[in-house]
Amino acid sequence: MTPAIELVGIDKSFGAVHANRGVDLAVLPGSIHGIVGENGAGKSTLMSILYGFYEADAGEIRIGGKPVAIRSPADAIAHGIGMVHQHFMLVETLTVLENVILGAEGGTLLKAGAAKARAELTRLSDAYGLAIDPDALVSDLSVGLQQRVEILKALYRGADILILDEPTAVLTPPEADALFALLAQLKAQGRTVIFITHKLREIMAVTDRVSVMRRGEMVATLPTAETSPPALAELMVGRRVLLRVEKSPREPGEPVLEAIGIAVTDAKGVERLMDISLTVRAGEIVGIAGVAGNGQSELLEVLAGVIQPSHGAIRIAGELIPPHRRNPARLRELGLLHVPEDRLRMGLVPSFPAFESAALGFTGDPAFARPAPFGALFDRAAMVDHTRRLMDGFDVRPPDPWLRSSKFSGGNQQKLVLAREIERGPKVLLVGQPTRGVDIGAIEFIHRRLIALRDAGVGILLVSVELDEIMGLSDRILAMCGGRITGERRAEGTDAQDLGLLMGGVSEVAA
Amino acid sequence: MSAPIELPRWADVALVPAVSVVAAFIVAGLVVVGIGENPLTVTRILVTGSIGSADAIGFTLYYATNFIFTGLAVAVAFHAGLFNIGGEGQATLAGIGVSLACLNLPFLPAPLLIVAGILAGAAFGAVWALIPGWLQATRGSHVVITTIMFNFIAATLVVYLLVNVMGRAGSMSPETAEFPAASHIPSAREVLGALGIAQPSTPLNLSLALALAAAFGVWLLIYRSRLGYAIRTVGASPGAAIYAGISPGRIVMVAMAISGALAGGLAVNELMGAQHRMVLGFTAGYGFVGIAVALMGRSHPAGIVLAALLFGALYQGGAELAFETPTITRDMVVVIGGVLILFAGALEGLFRRLVARTLTVAAPRRAREA
Missing domain, CATH: 3.40.50.300 (P-loop containing nucleotide triphosphate hydrolases)
Incomplete structure (x- = not known):
């Protein structure tokens, strides 16, 4: 033929x-x-x-x-x-x-x-x-x-x-x-x-x-x-890969992140999130399952302080965060770090060299400043060194701090963003679409790092449109539809059909 | 759906602008041929008129000083993603600030009065740019529109002030009294004369040094400081700025204020360095040319200094040309400047593509030969 x-x-x-x-x-x-x-x-x-x-x-x-x-x-x-x-x-x-x-x-x-x-x-x-x-x-x-x-x-x-x-x-x-x-x-x-x-x-x-x-x-x-x-x-x-992540059971600790009755209304007056309450404990991964556009992005952004809620309260490590402190810089100081969903629009600045993107959100770090009286100027050698260490630790290729951020592949950009946030020692890590546009080899690596972080006692909130990823990594899964949480499941007690129903808006009270 | 054209850094920095300038001069040459003049003669007059004598160089550098200030002003705003078209108005207001300081603080000794004049100019320019910045940050009013409108407001305001308030008593012309001698920025003739180098009398003055210092300061600010990082982040990716905890609104206002202060340098050079009083319309379009200078200099201070020199030479050489060649009027010189702006700014993409093609055609050939 x-x-x-x-x-x-x-x-x-x-x-x-x-x-x-x-x-x-x-x-x-x-x-x-x-x-x-x-x-x-x-x-x-x-x-x-x-x-x-x-x-x-x-x-x-x-x-x-x-x-x-x-x-x-x-x-x-x-x-x-x-x-x-x-x-x-x-x-x-x-x-x-x-x-x-x-x-x-x-x-x-x-x-x-x-x-x-x-x-x-x-x-x-x-x-x-x-x-x-x-x-x-x-x-x-x-x-x-x-x-x-x-x-x-x-x-x-x-x-x-x-x-x-x-x-x-x-x-x-x-x-x-x-x-x-x-x-x-x-x-x-x-x-x-x-x-x-x-x-x-x-x-x-x-x-x-x-x-x-x-x-x-x-x-x-x-x-x-x-x-x-x-x-x-x-x-x-080109080599054998593990499509499934190995993880051992772990008893979660104290709540590190609590959202109580969060609601978000966007600029057009549309309600994006309605009455969201959730808890992330130390040493557990909470996955948010949902079809893109059902409020997961807004949830991540409101928790990270990028957008402001119209209602609701947020606690970090038990401490209530007053509205004026709900901005990304302040939350970062409290140990809430954020790997955003869209690395090209938020996670890094595509036109910056890698070492500048690797400082995004941390430019106030005294290690990056020249000694007084030139404290307003960067110590670029320190920034480049720091980036080189991040690149070594997360196998970012090519390990060139001077390369423009946009020139790295998606997976390497993502590893750079992850490295930047993880190496700061978060208490809570918000992770959006960690493997979107990332190649299989890097996916395996990223998954292992996230599990290691959980094992070290960090509370992780994971948002992903890849259901397999949510099911593979999470200890607990919340399904979202239309800006609401439609159900909660233990990871071991659910499957794709079950979650698919919840994601489709078949809401129910008890799991 | 064309991919952004990626070029090696050297091509981006040097080759593309050079190709643009050459193309602009070729097209300008065709225009000259069109009106029946010999482009080679014209070129010769243009070159000797701009750099052919100490006198010519003095004027060229004097114009370049203005262009450095206004180019830097546009560039700083541009790094924050803002298009500040209001250099004219900001420089005009700066002129009022300069005049107020120079005329009202005559008791200050020379160096202090000069510093006071410079600071007043910068402050007035900054405030005049800050208002559109504030409107953009809080109300979403686009700075392109508001800065243009502020040019008109400034132009009318200064007419009113020069005629009714600040004008020289008993004079019909809309200008202030002569500034006290202590406020005059030393001219190149005085400075070099003190060093034993004879110089003709030109408007060139130490403001050039201030302009170069400003260029260095802008480079430090934009590429080496935390504030500059924030400015660039807001300009390159507002989303990333918010994510990082940088307030775009605050940065918009700060960048506009710095931009306006730099535009104020034009008033310093013109009023304190050259004219020693404030006259109507001293900005003479330098603020607008600053946009072209910044575009051509790719918003980098080094590029801006080079582009400012080119435009300074064109201004000075063009004046000579209009003088020597009756068929080429002042307007023709404006055409040549316009062609240059068109090629260096608007049509830059054209040559990027061409250069990229040439380089990619050359690269595989080299690879095969290797």
Whole structure:
């Protein structure tokens, strides 16, 4: 069978970074083809070349056996390739219909094109049972539905080959199931799907074949049925990895962090958190399970003092924190440290060299200041030394304190942020998405450090959208939905189905 | 969805600005050809007019002093993520401060009166910039808008003051009385003359040293101090600033105040160094050119000093050019300056891409040969 898409010897460098090295890939028509690999393995670059964002330095793209030149997304669309990005490319203030015809309006005046598009859109959404109102504003749609609009957009432009980049990162488990059903349907109609993910479970569930990338090279392409998650993980990392974390039981100590009746209202007057009460004890990890956007981010930020609650009280180590002390700098002095969810927006300053990012929040440290009378100036040698020690302790690569923070891979950025906070000896550590965008090898390392910290008696509040991570690390799990805590479980007494129900808002009083 | 263009540091710092300037001069040369003049002759006049004699150099450096101050002012605000368009107004207010100090404290001995004048100028400039900063921090009013409006307020206010309050008695022109001699910042002629080096009389004065000291101070502040770290953090990532416990509102106000104080240096050079009284419109657009200087200098004090020298030379050489070549008017010189600003500022991205392409094409070739 002629492959629907064939990439031959694709090579691409960005300066000194060799992102793709002689990559070959053949995707069979009417199949779902998974591509896995660690962050920075070159998956996104490869797909960007296929979709015309970048041009390859060398190599050939063949569609249906014929070599083609794809120099822009317009070329890709013309060849029947559609892409659904991880971050949707939708105009929120426009309707579904307007978004779908955007860039394919078919004339200066909208009316004729819109009428034609409406008919086509209705046909497509009937054919795939998508149930989308073409006149709904995109901003009113749920994330799952917005993703369908993206898929519709690609289908409307006649895509036979659909590339999905980490499509499930933003979905609830039921939404992900619906997506998988849709993909199966597309496949049944003979369309080809390329599915990029780092979740091995999803690869196993939906793909027919899977390709593994590592350090810019394609290391294997296998029928999914002939492989297993551990085997794939080993191919991705190049060595054996522990997918599960070992941890021994530990009796928690005194409460180190207590939230009592916390409520948060955002700038638009929307209630983001309602009546949140929780306790984190010394030497335990409390996990917050929930689908992204259900208040976990606000919970972390309010506890860290980044945003202020409209109601409620916070105690650290038993001591009530008055409102004027609820700012990150003061809380830090009390031993409450914070690894934020979004390391690029909060955890570090991308344009700063690593040693400056490694001082974020701790610039008042006298060790970083020159002796009086120049105390307002930094002792940069001390800062660089400190950063070098952090990098050694957490295996940050490359161990170069002068390198710009944005130049480190996601995993190494995360290790730097973790190192900065952990090495200050927290009493309480708030951790948001510790392994988002982090490669498998680093995930294992980060998990072990968090467990070690718990064993040393630190109270940890863990927020993550990865249910496996919550279940693997936590001693106790709170599920959140719609800004409320919908249930509490002991880690050993629950499973994904049980938590999934709680995360979906099936609230109940007792566990 | 184009990725940000990453360049080696040397290319970023030296090559891209150099390419921009060369391109600007080529385009300006085409304009000169268009009006029927020989670009080589024009270039020669421009160069000799700006650096061809001690006299010319004096004027060039004098203009450059103004540009250093206003460029630094824009840069400090820019590091905090603010676009301070109000250099003109802040310098105008600083002029009022300078005049009040110089005219009302004549009993002070020379060095103290000069210091008092400088401090008054800086303070008035700082306050005038602080108000938009405060509005931005507390009310969310965008500083671009408010600083522009404050330029107009300052311009009208100073007319009123010079005509009705501070004007020289019995004079029709809107200017203050001459400042006492003790407030005059020593000119280059006096300073170098004392060292036995003969100098022609130019407006160049010791304010240049103050400007260079300010550039060094800004470098220390921005890149070496805790406050500068906070300013840069707020500018680069407000989220990270809040996370770190830095109050963006407070930093916005502090940065604007420093920015306004630096713009006040323009009043020091012009009024205490050169004109020795306050006249209407002494800011003469230097505040706006400071934006271009900061852009071209990439908001780094060293770059700003270099860009200020270039613009100073262009100002001085341009004046000579307008004088020597009848077809090239003052307006033509403004066109050349405009082209330079366009290429160094707005079109910088164009050359970044070009330079990046050239470098990446060259790099694999080197790698293959190796």
